[in-house]
Amino acid sequence: MRSDSERSAGMGLRMVLIGVAVMVNMSLPQVGSSQMKSPPGGTTPSGSMFDHLRDATTRPVPHVPSPTVPTPQETWVPDRYVQAPGNDGPVYVPGHWERRLSDHEVYTPPLLGRAPNGDTINFPAGVRPPVGERQAP
Secondary structure, eight states: OOOHHHHHHHHHHHHHHHHHHHHHHHHHHHHHHHHHSOOTTOSSTTTHHHHHHHHHHSOOOOOOOOOOOOOOSEEEEOOEEEEOTTOSSEEEEOOEEEEEEETTEEEEOOEEEEOTTSOEEEEOOEEEOOGGGOSOO
Protein backbone atom coordinates (compact mmCIF):
# COMPACT_ATOMS: atom_id res chain seq x y z
CA MET A 1 0.00 0.00 0.00
CA ARG A 2 0.97 3.55 -0.48
CA SER A 3 1.89 5.97 2.17
CA ASP A 4 0.19 9.30 2.70
CA SER A 5 3.12 11.16 1.20
CA GLU A 6 2.97 9.06 -1.94
CA ARG A 7 -0.75 9.65 -2.18
CA SER A 8 -0.42 13.42 -1.82
CA ALA A 9 2.37 13.47 -4.44
CA GLY A 10 0.17 11.47 -6.81
CA MET A 11 -2.75 13.84 -6.12
CA GLY A 12 -0.53 16.83 -6.78
CA LEU A 13 0.65 15.34 -10.04
CA ARG A 14 -2.94 14.64 -11.05
CA MET A 15 -3.95 18.20 -10.28
CA VAL A 16 -1.05 19.52 -12.35
CA LEU A 17 -1.97 17.24 -15.26
CA ILE A 18 -5.63 18.28 -15.06
CA GLY A 19 -4.61 21.93 -15.00
CA VAL A 20 -2.36 21.48 -18.00
CA ALA A 21 -5.13 19.61 -19.84
CA VAL A 22 -7.62 22.40 -19.13
CA MET A 23 -5.19 25.08 -20.33
CA VAL A 24 -4.32 23.15 -23.49
CA ASN A 25 -8.00 22.50 -24.10
CA MET A 26 -8.79 26.18 -23.78
CA SER A 27 -5.94 27.33 -26.00
CA LEU A 28 -6.17 24.70 -28.77
CA PRO A 29 -9.58 25.76 -30.14
CA GLN A 30 -8.23 29.28 -30.51
CA VAL A 31 -5.10 28.04 -32.27
CA GLY A 32 -7.16 25.80 -34.55
CA SER A 33 -9.75 28.45 -35.39
CA SER A 34 -7.08 31.10 -35.98
CA GLN A 35 -5.76 29.00 -38.84
CA MET A 36 -9.24 28.85 -40.37
CA LYS A 37 -9.93 32.57 -40.17
CA SER A 38 -9.15 34.61 -43.25
CA PRO A 39 -6.74 37.51 -42.98
CA PRO A 40 -8.20 41.00 -42.99
CA GLY A 41 -9.37 41.92 -46.49
CA GLY A 42 -9.10 38.33 -47.74
CA THR A 43 -11.84 35.80 -48.33
CA THR A 44 -9.77 32.62 -48.17
CA PRO A 45 -7.04 31.28 -45.87
CA SER A 46 -4.45 32.07 -48.55
CA GLY A 47 -5.88 35.55 -48.83
CA SER A 48 -5.02 37.95 -51.55
CA MET A 49 -3.53 35.42 -53.99
CA PHE A 50 -6.91 33.74 -54.51
CA ASP A 51 -8.74 37.07 -54.35
CA HIS A 52 -6.64 38.41 -57.24
CA LEU A 53 -7.21 35.23 -59.22
CA ARG A 54 -10.98 35.41 -58.61
CA ASP A 55 -11.09 39.09 -59.54
CA ALA A 56 -9.14 38.46 -62.75
CA THR A 57 -11.43 35.63 -63.84
CA THR A 58 -14.75 37.22 -62.90
CA ARG A 59 -14.11 40.65 -64.32
CA PRO A 60 -17.09 41.86 -66.43
CA VAL A 61 -16.68 41.78 -70.18
CA PRO A 62 -16.24 45.29 -71.59
CA HIS A 63 -19.28 46.63 -73.43
CA VAL A 64 -18.81 46.84 -77.17
CA PRO A 65 -21.52 48.79 -78.98
CA SER A 66 -23.30 46.75 -81.62
CA PRO A 67 -22.53 47.82 -85.16
CA THR A 68 -25.16 49.87 -86.86
CA VAL A 69 -26.35 48.32 -90.07
CA PRO A 70 -26.52 50.96 -92.77
CA THR A 71 -29.79 51.30 -94.56
CA PRO A 72 -29.46 49.70 -97.97
CA GLN A 73 -29.21 52.21 -100.77
CA GLU A 74 -31.12 49.93 -103.12
CA THR A 75 -34.00 47.57 -102.47
CA TRP A 76 -35.16 44.69 -104.65
CA VAL A 77 -38.87 44.75 -105.43
CA PRO A 78 -39.99 41.31 -106.70
CA ASP A 79 -42.44 40.66 -109.54
CA ARG A 80 -45.95 41.69 -108.56
CA TYR A 81 -49.41 42.56 -109.80
CA VAL A 82 -50.77 46.06 -109.15
CA GLN A 83 -53.92 47.91 -109.97
CA ALA A 84 -52.99 50.59 -112.53
CA PRO A 85 -55.23 53.57 -113.36
CA GLY A 86 -57.22 53.05 -116.57
CA ASN A 87 -57.10 49.22 -116.44
CA ASP A 88 -59.84 46.88 -115.37
CA GLY A 89 -57.56 44.12 -113.98
CA PRO A 90 -54.22 43.86 -112.23
CA VAL A 91 -51.11 44.75 -114.23
CA TYR A 92 -47.96 42.60 -114.05
CA VAL A 93 -44.85 44.60 -113.07
CA PRO A 94 -41.48 42.80 -113.31
CA GLY A 95 -39.00 42.74 -110.43
CA HIS A 96 -36.65 45.71 -110.26
CA TRP A 97 -34.26 47.66 -108.00
CA GLU A 98 -35.38 50.90 -106.36
CA ARG A 99 -32.90 53.41 -104.93
CA ARG A 100 -33.68 54.86 -101.50
CA LEU A 101 -33.74 58.65 -101.35
CA SER A 102 -35.20 59.09 -97.84
CA ASP A 103 -37.43 57.22 -95.39
CA HIS A 104 -40.50 57.99 -97.51
CA GLU A 105 -39.09 58.35 -101.03
CA VAL A 106 -37.46 56.01 -103.54
CA TYR A 107 -36.35 56.41 -107.13
CA THR A 108 -38.10 53.91 -109.42
CA PRO A 109 -36.58 53.13 -112.84
CA PRO A 110 -38.72 53.13 -115.99
CA LEU A 111 -40.82 49.95 -116.09
CA LEU A 112 -42.88 48.11 -118.67
CA GLY A 113 -45.96 46.42 -117.26
CA ARG A 114 -48.22 43.90 -118.96
CA ALA A 115 -52.01 44.05 -118.75
CA PRO A 116 -54.13 40.84 -118.70
CA ASN A 117 -55.12 41.42 -122.36
CA GLY A 118 -51.42 41.57 -123.39
CA ASP A 119 -51.10 45.35 -123.75
CA THR A 120 -47.82 46.90 -122.62
CA ILE A 121 -48.03 49.74 -120.15
CA ASN A 122 -45.15 52.17 -119.69
CA PHE A 123 -44.43 53.35 -116.13
CA PRO A 124 -41.95 56.26 -116.33
CA ALA A 125 -39.04 56.60 -113.93
CA GLY A 126 -39.59 58.88 -110.99
CA VAL A 127 -39.63 59.55 -107.25
CA ARG A 128 -42.35 57.59 -105.44
CA PRO A 129 -43.20 56.37 -101.94
CA PRO A 130 -41.59 53.03 -100.92
CA VAL A 131 -43.30 49.91 -102.25
CA GLY A 132 -45.12 49.24 -98.98
CA GLU A 133 -46.71 52.70 -99.02
CA ARG A 134 -47.97 52.90 -102.61
CA GLN A 135 -50.59 51.22 -104.76
CA ALA A 136 -49.12 51.76 -108.26
CA PRO A 137 -45.75 50.44 -109.45
